[in-house]
Amino acid sequence: EAQVTQNPRYLITVTGKKLTVTCSQNMNHEYMSWYRQDPGLGLRQIYYSMNVEVTDKGDVPEGYKVSRKEKRNFPLILESPSPNQTSLYFCASRSMAETQYFGPGTRLLVL
């Protein structure tokens, strides 16, 4: 089954404690992205990757890091989380002209 998986689905953490949200896709897609979704602001792109070892900033990259060492994986790293990073996070993948598939989302609460 074609899918994007991300873990964990729910996470409560404290300010400053480094965390990683994993993302994996099994569709051999070149493009992968991370978004955050906040009420009234919609989906905002954090980082994206056009292929292995190629990553670039999206619209709201501050406070986040990513890596793309393998085509299928695209983890999101918060080195020092802060309360304003409390949000719903989605990983997504697609080929250039194809439908974008989203992971199920990760709800993050930073205390």
Next chain:
Amino acid sequence: RKEVEQDPGPFNVPEGATVAFNCTYSNSASQSFFWYRQDCRKEPKLLMSVYSSGNEDGRFTAQLNRASQYISLLIRDSKLSDSATYLCVVNYRTGTASKLTFGTGTRLQVTL
């Protein structure tokens, strides 16, 4: 001006009604267009692509007006299960790069 703009709603309509959403985009060089559906607390999923000539999928009709830079979604005979947020998505490609921009969504609530 936002790159993609939608009326946030909510649109409250009775079952069986016809409802239409519009979405405007600012980049005239945008090449492809989509409507996604997002249920509460779930991930967005593709509802339909939007083609220049307009296209229909069952009760759903999508239209594109490049001259006025807007796309529309028409839902006929609304069902309770159509209650969701509908996201307008625009794709802009340059060379090997491709950027999807999402609107903030229009919320639809279908009632008995």
